[in-house]
Amino acid sequence: MPTDEPNNLSGYLLEWPSRPVQRSDFLRCDRLTFGGNITDSHWETYVFKSPIPLNQENTDFISGPYIYPIVCRRSGPRVLVLSSHRRIVEHLLSNGFNGTFTPSLRRVSIAVDDLVRALVNRPTVFVLSFVHARAPAFGTALRAVSFYGEDLADASLFRESIMFFNFATCGLRHAVGGTELVRLGGDGAVSFNYSREQRVLEVEDVLRFLSKQGYLSTEIVPGSP
Amino acid sequence: MKVTKPSFFVIERPDGATRRCVRLVSSLPSVLKTWGPATRISPIYAVDGTRRNSPLDFLFPGQQTLLMVGPVHPDQFLMACGNPKMMWLGLGLYNLLVIPVSGKQLLGMLAWAKEKSIATEVWTIKDGSIIRPSIAANATPKANDWRDEIASLADLSLPAEICDAIAEYCPLAGSTLSRSRQHLSKFNISNDLRDVNDLVADLLDGLSNKVNAPDGPSTAAYQALGELLTLNAGLSRFASQTFAGISPVQETECHFWSHSALGIGVASLALLRLRRFLETTLGAARLPARIAGLALIRNDIPDLCRLKSTDRFWLADHLNTAHTVESTEEALVPVLTYYSSRDGYRSTSTTLSAPLAAVSACNSMQWSLLTTTHELSHIIVRSVLAEFFPDLDEPKQLQDALALFARKKPAVNLLEEIRRYLLLAVVGMDAIATARNGSLDVDEDKLLGLLDHWHHEVEEILVHTFDFMYFYGRDTDKYVNGIWASWGTIPNVANRVPDYVVRTICAVLSSHLLKGKEAEETAKDQVLRALTSLKDSKIGGPYIKRAIQYIQEHWVDEIQPQVFARKPLVRITVGFLFSQSIATALRSEAAISGDATKNREGYTLKVDRFEFKQIRNPLRFVEFFTTSTTPSALTSMWMMYVLAFCVDANAN
Numbered sequence: 001m002p003t004d005e006p007n008n009l010s011g012y013l014l015e016w017p018s019r020p021v022q023r024s025d026f027l028r029c030d031r032l033t034f035g036g037n038i039t040d041s042h043w044e045t046y047v048f049k050s051p052i053p054l055n056q057e058n059t060d061f062i063s064g065p066y067i068y069p070i071v072c073r074r075s076g077p078r079v080l081v082l083s084s085h086r087r088i089v090e091h092l093l094s095n096g097f098n099g100t101f102t103p104s105l106r107r108v109s110i111a112v113d114d115l116v117r118a119l120v121n122r123p124t125v126f127v128l129s130f131v132h133a134r135a136p137a138f139g140t141a142l143r144a145v146s147f148y149g150e151d152l153a154d155a156s157l158f159r160e161s162i163m164f165f166n167f168a169t170c171g172l173r174h175a176v177g178g179t180e181l182v183r184l185g186g187d188g189a190v191s192f193n194y195s196r197e198q199r200v201l202e203v204e205d206v207l208r209f210l211s212k213q214g215y216l217s218t219e220i221v222p223g224s225p
Numbered sequence: 226m227k228v229t230k231p232s233f234f235v236i237e238r239p240d241g242a243t244r245r246c247v248r249l250v251s252s253l254p255s256v257l258k259t260w261g262p263a264t265r266i267s268p269i270y271a272v273d274g275t276r277r278n279s280p281l282d283f284l285f286p287g288q289q290t291l292l293m294v295g296p297v298h299p300d301q302f303l304m305a306c307g308n309p310k311m312m313w314l315g316l317g318l319y320n321l322l323v324i325p326v327s328g329k330q331l332l333g334m335l336a337w338a339k340e341k342s343i344a345t346e347v348w349t350i351k352d353g354s355i356i357r358p359s360i361a362a363n364a365t366p367k368a369n370d371w372r373d374e375i376a377s378l379a380d381l382s383l384p385a386e387i388c389d390a391i392a393e394y395c396p397l398a399g400s401t402l403s404r405s406r407q408h409l410s411k412f413n414i415s416n417d418l419r420d421v422n423d424l425v426a427d428l429l430d431g432l433s434n435k436v437n438a439p440d441g442p443s444t445a446a447y448q449a450l451g452e453l454l455t456l457n458a459g460l461s462r463f464a465s466q467t468f469a470g471i472s473p474v475q476e477t478e479c480h481f482w483s484h485s486a487l488g489i490g491v492a493s494l495a496l497l498r499l500r501r502f503l504e505t506t507l508g509a510a511r512l513p514a515r516i517a518g519l520a521l522i523r524n525d526i527p528d529l530c531r532l533k534s535t536d537r538f539w540l541a542d543h544l545n546t547a548h549t550v551e552s553t554e555e556a557l558v559p560v561l562t563y564y565s566s567r568d569g570y571r572s573t574s575t576t577l578s579a580p581l582a583a584v585s586a587c588n589s590m591q592w593s594l595l596t597t598t599h600e601l602s603h604i605i606v607r608s609v610l611a612e613f614f615p616d617l618d619e620p621k622q623l624q625d626a627l628a629l630f631a632r633k634k635p636a637v638n639l640l641e642e643i644r645r646y647l648l649l650a651v652v653g654m655d656a657i658a659t660a661r662n663g664s665l666d667v668d669e670d671k672l673l674g675l676l677d678h679w680h681h682e683v684e685e686i687l688v689h690t691f692d693f694m695y696f697y698g699r700d701t702d703k704y705v706n707g708i709w710a711s712w713g714t715i716p717n718v719a720n721r722v723p724d725y726v727v728r729t730i731c732a733v734l735s736s737h738l739l740k741g742k743e744a745e746e747t748a749k750d751q752v753l754r755a756l757t758s759l760k761d762s763k764i765g766g767p768y769i770k771r772a773i774q775y776i777q778e779h780w781v782d783e784i785q786p787q788v789f790a791r792k793p794l795v796r797i798t799v800g801f802l803f804s805q806s807i808a809t810a811l812r813s814e815a816a817i818s819g820d821a822t823k824n825r826e827g828y829t830l831k832v833d834r835f836e837f838k839q840i841r842n843p844l845r846f847v848e849f850f851t852t853s854t855t856p857s858a859l860t861s862m863w864m865m866y867v868l869a870f871c872v873d874a875n876a877n
Binding site: 111114141167187 | 303304694697698699700701736805806808809811812813814815816817818826827829839845
């Protein structure tokens with residue numbers, strides 16, 4: 001069975017509290033095989049063989065093992081793990097990596113709420129193309145809102161109402177134009193459209209920006225209470 | 226990190242033994258059969274996934290080393306110190322009981338704890354007998370200023386009864402403060418306790434020079450005494466529950482007997498986190514000062530009696546735009562929290578209690594910590610009503626109120642107009658209750674009687690609506706489940722069911738005011754549907770069936786007229802006590818994921834998994850995780866751990 005060529009990559013930004021993550025750590029999971037690097041990048045591809053279907057395959061017609069692409073970017077103790085659907089990564093983390101990473105990999109929190117407010121107040125090279133937010137003051141009358149656009153912070157309706165929202169997910173694009181680069185969730189969720197190989201480097205730029213600006217945090221810092 | 230089934234940590238001195246013994250047993254009856262005068266127990270949970278499965282029954286055979294450490298989240302401890310041989314979790318301030326793999330690992334754990342100012346006690350145990358307890362000193366209390374403050378209170382000349390109460394308070398406060406400095410330096414408890422001390426100092430201020438008053442102690446002195454006794458009772462419970470089980474563990478004892486060995490310090494911290502959050506959000510909003518500021522709004526004051534429900538004036542965030550009138554008002558959120566079987570959910574101006582049952586059942590709707598918000602709402606609404614209602618002991622205020630009542634046009638400012646609207650509402654409520662037709666001639670005495678009679682009901686309607694809007698997010702099902710499930714635990718209140726029904730429908734009416742004539746019917750139908758669902762879930766207790774029957778049989782002749790008469794009170798709450806900006810601060814939670822398909826409003830916490838994930842809003846956490854119909858001691862402990870250790874203290 002051929003590996004799916006994913007158009008969308010979804011997964012999580014993770015951290016291993018023990019030490020820098022190495023390729024050999026991944027390969028201790030016997031269902032993973034290394035597939036090579038994405039051209040001119042540190043991004044790695046793996047193939048994950050699952051005995052159970054994870055992507056709503058029709059088991060009447062398709063028998064296992066089920067093969068899924070895994071895309072990773074390792075950087076010290078942090079690692080971005082992606083696949084064609086987030087539930088594949090969730091399965092890999094809870095089953096495939098069970099016993100491989102001890103202690104287990106932790107999700108890196110992305111301070112989406114702070115990020116959105118900062119992008120509204122202090123525009124940068126990245127702009128908001130999407131946000132999803134809870135609206136806690138209005139109770140059941142209005143639970144959540146989503147906004148789409150090429151530069152949300154440039155819309156007065158959005159700017160004037162952000163005080164009522166808790167932002168949970170956002171999408172970023174370059175201020176100079178182009179399509180959405182990446183979508184980020186507060187729980188470390190990362191997804192993007194893998195339209196071309198260059199895209200992974202653009203996503204890497206976004207993650208570097210987030211790290212540099214202090215929007216990434218792991219809640220367990222070894223040795224701290 | 227998962228835990229397995231509970232067992233009991235038992236400290237005892239068997240007959241004839243010279244040393245105390247310790248053991249873990251899974252069966253409480255087996256402990257009770259050998260219970261002696263020195264026996265104490267606490268429930269603990271074995272951690273799954275340490276190097277060996279931590280057993281439920283353990284007699285500490287051979288020579289063992291037991292480390293007690295805390296308060297600390299187990300995830301942080303394991304991350305820093307590595308997996309021990311065995312580990313158990315409890316609710317005491319020493320919340321982790323650990324058997325290390327080796328002496329080297331023990332030394333590492335002790336060094337880490339010392340570096341982080343986390344207290345430890347180590348027992349060397351031989352065949353269950355504690356042969357060598359060893360206590361690691363914590364940060365020694367440094368500043369003596371609080372001791373001087375307490376000492377100065379004891380030095381005051383005061384009426385005799387107050388001297389007795391102060392004689393109780395001072396050593397109690399001294400002990401609680403010094404223990405909190407030793408064991409809870411990271412949690413800043415001493416700041417809360419300093420606030421308590423300031424309160425006491427304020428209470429006594431002015432009394433000391435009246436000690437020899439010719440007509441004996443004044444009313445003010447007895448009021449102060451009452452408040453002091455309330456504080457003493459709360460502080461005593463807080464100290465006993467929190468600091469039982471600190472070093473030396475063998476020599477302390479919690480009066481909550483099912484936790485007599487280690488206490489419930491983690492549960493105390495959980496309640497304290499909730500209190501602090503409320504203080505920094507709703508307390509900091511200073512609602513009474515904002516409402517007083519409505520007196521500064523003098524232009525275009527509408528006649529509230531004639532204003533349509535759909536008028537934009539009702540929808541404006543008046544509190545957000547009002548100027549705050551500076552005042553020296555006391556904090557709105559009580560400073561002291563504790564658990565009490567006798568007091569249950571109860572608030573005074575200085576104390577806030579939750580039932581002891583919540584310690585092992587707060588995951589269930591019947592014993593939810595969210596119910597404390599109803600008590601807090603009473604405190605806030607009482608302060609607000611002081612702005613709306615005349616002081617019945619002040620003739621001038623009564624005369625002004627009478628003039629306001631007789632006025633046939635809007636008052637001169639918004640605060641006065643709200644007062645006028647409230648007075649008319651009270652007369653309307655009385656007319657319905659007495660089946661009076663036609664207008665009422667009101668003089669000062671009559672007005673005094675009316676206001677005195679209806680004050681309590683006005684407060685209840687405002688509190689229920691306030692609670693529903695701010696704390697339950699206008700979620701009818703959640704609100705009805707919450708308040709009726711907690712009422713179901715109170716015996717002998719069946720005769721209050723009609724009142725509870727009216728108040729519940731009034732609260733829900735706040736969501737439907739824009740619907741005009743359909744508002745009351747819609748609110749009634751929504752409450753009826755929620756009550757029916759609650760009845761089917763069998764958690765509402767004996768009053769639900771009675772409530773449903775009452776609505777079905779007496780909506781037209783009894784309930785609807787009462788709800789209609791109380792509608793102005795609901796409007797006042799919606800229009801002038803609720804603020805979208807304050808509600809946003811109170812109900813915001815930034816630590817959520819964007820996955821809207823998940824339950825729990827985006828929280829990524831997993832029930833009963835002791836993982837360190839920070840949250841920012843303990844109130845929303847309680848709201849979304851108190852969903853069970855069945856109490857679970859394990860899930861309740863997990864919730865206490867999240868509240869005590871995972872609330873981002875920097876966020877509030």
